[in-house]
Amino acid sequence: MKSPADMKVIQIELTNACPRKCANCTRFCGHHEEPFFMDFETFKKAVDSLKGFRGIVGIMGGEPTIHPEFKKFMEYYRDNVGYDDYSTACYEPQKDFMRHILADAWHVDYSNHRGLWTSVTPRYYEHFELIQDTFGYQLLNDHSNPSMHQTLMVTRQELGVPDDEWVKMRDRCWVQNLWSASITPKGAFFCEVAAAMDATLGGPGGWPIEPGWWKRKPSEFGDQLKWCEMCSACLAMPSRDANDETDDVSPVWAKKLEEIRSPKVQKGLVNEFDPVAYQADKHSINQKVTPYIENQDERMGKTRGRLVPQKTTHVVWLTGRLSTAEAQTLLHEAKAAKQLDAVVSQDAAQRAVAEEAGVPFFTGPDALAELAKATRTKDWVLLIQDIKVPVTVAELIGNCVFNPGVVYWRNLQGGKLQFFNVRALSLAKGADLFCIETNYPARKTVELKAQKPEDYGLSKAEMFVRRLYKRFHWLKRALLGQPVSRGPIGELRSNRIQNSL
Ligand code: SF4
Ligand code: SF4
Known part of the structure; x- marks a missing residue:
């Protein structure tokens, strides 16, 4: 023992x-x-x-x-x-x-x-x-x-x-x-x-x-x-x-x-x-x-599946770059694709086009809180400026695990996309929807660089590299005199059954 x-x-x-x-x-x-x-x-x-x-x-x-x-x-x-x-x-x-x-x-x-x-x-x-x-x-x-x-x-x-x-x-x-x-x-x-x-x-x-x-x-x-x-x-x-x-x-x-x-x-x-029927030699x-x-x-x-985003509120952010006709077309197409739950803008004049599309509109510093309440959002928000949701992004959201504490973003031709969760600890005290990223620490602001879900997988080789990285990270901390767990000593002892009583 x-x-x-x-x-x-x-x-x-x-x-x-x-x-x-x-x-x-x-x-x-x-x-x-x-x-x-x-x-x-x-x-x-x-x-x-x-x-x-x-x-x-x-x-x-x-x-x-x-x-x-x-x-x-x-x-x-x-x-x-x-x-x-x-x-x-x-x-x-x-x-x-x-x-x-x-x-x-x-x-x-x-x-x-x-x-x-x-x-x-x-x-x-x-x-x-x-x-x-x-x-x-x-x-x-x-x-x-x-x-x-x-x-x-x-x-x-x-x-x-x-x-x-x-x-x-x-x-x-x-x-x-x-x-x-x-x-x-x-x-x-x-x-x-x-x-x-x-x-x-x-x-x-x-x-x-x-x-x-x-x-x-x-x-x-x-x-x-x-x-x-x-x-x-x-x-x-x-x-x-x-x-x-x-x-x-x-x-x-x-x-x-x-x-x-x-x-x-x-x-x-x-x-x-049944202890009488027990045969030790049948097992090890x-x-x-x-x-x-x-x-x-x-x-x-x-x-x-529980960890992959289950419910996403799709929000179009009209920045004012689009003409009224273009905005109308965008909202019409987004709605047809079931990717429109609300419209937001810093320009209150955009309300008319949102109302015409039959979705709620939010503006001002309380836009996020009001949006979450009106749309009963308890989980993810996909906030996208002036364009439709690209197919590649929808694929990622449907197939990857995202951390609800992180804001994900990608610059797109004609706009920007942000994907975040209203339960994020960084948003606990409220936040301005129109500069959402400023609420998060840098490590929790992640660019969505890859196009396909597979690009966010880990091969056996990548897992091996991570293993090496962990050891180097441990060594670096040890050399800097920072607290570390057992490291190589623990590793040497691992999985050894002792006979010490
Ligand atoms: S036999 Fe092993 S698992 Fe069971 S109580 Fe004793 S030490 Fe623990
Ligand atoms: S083995 Fe784990 S998951 Fe299963 S009943 Fe026990 S504690 Fe729960």
Whole structure:
């Protein structure tokens, strides 16, 4: 086993609620009559307790983004964990968002100490800008593609594993060696699965969340190791596709789940695992960090569409360059193409042509607020001067992931186009629609240079280059004496299962 101090990640679990009910979930989601939601004081204590830890302070659930105070928690987290590093943040459009994420996720030891574990719920999209600004490492898995989850809810005693063999197997448990220690509202734990069992089965709680708790050595894990007796992670066990939603549970576990009135049991989403029929030689003991999925690109399936702009308000900006007849023709054609929801202009005299086209007109310093209210815009605005939306731009918008915190722009023959989201943090205090870009920091003002969605994809070679870039970036920071995560030392230690208890 590993001391948490030697782990790549220590998790803070914001909640054990999750909209999904994956089979054999390591958080036992779906079995809690009342899931927990960590309170802010505990969160602050958890963050403060990890001062000095050189790995990633992970934010995990359940699904952490559904915590009602996620934004407030993240503000404290950003102020107290790691550092802002926008060098590879998702500001450019992405044809394949998962590849963008994977290009960073190779670099757990080179990140900014901040990591997020999420199944990409609608709340992930809601917090998209904040998440990209905050986390140098994200582990996404929406579990919509096959994802094989190992059976966990079987005790070694039911399988008849003798004591001497058991201790060796437990000591080499892949979860404890390759994954994380964690903090729940009930305390700090040497292993995230032990923490989840404690929360699910009403255990005694963990160690006090105090500075340096994570420096404990395996020989100091004490009573927490009793949780291993309940857990089959370190044994050779069958796995099941997460999408089945059915958990494999031994008779001992079935009884315990009955006692806690598990909602999953009540819905019949459990399969009784028969220890007598168990054949260890039919399975193997896992040694990999991500045994559950082969093709990492498949971590995102159905949810990808959720991140592509779903609803765009099309706004034509009449600058006065067009004659009345030209403006009338433009609005007529835009309307026919379903690309006209409103007209704006700094010249109030343009109102007549908008009214003639049957769309609302806005002018003056409050144009954006009035437009958003009248058109019920809650998401994207495509603001285009004096011309129709080019086909190439419509293609990009329909096929790429855009960051709602960024204003995208392109100069076109006869006008300019700007694409932005009314939820951008840069617009939170209101903004003048006619100089929208001035509200954003430079890194969030992005020219749409490419023509085709494919141009915003990442090939394997480009992902490799990003990997190299991350290392150079890390080295540069280290040479400048700036804070860095473990880097090469962590990398050397990665994926090594220790036998140290
Ligand atoms: S998405 Fe993750 S936390 Fe949610 S049920 Fe599935 S495995 Fe568990
Ligand atoms: S056996 Fe279970 S509780 Fe024990 S270290 Fe492994 S995953 Fe954690």
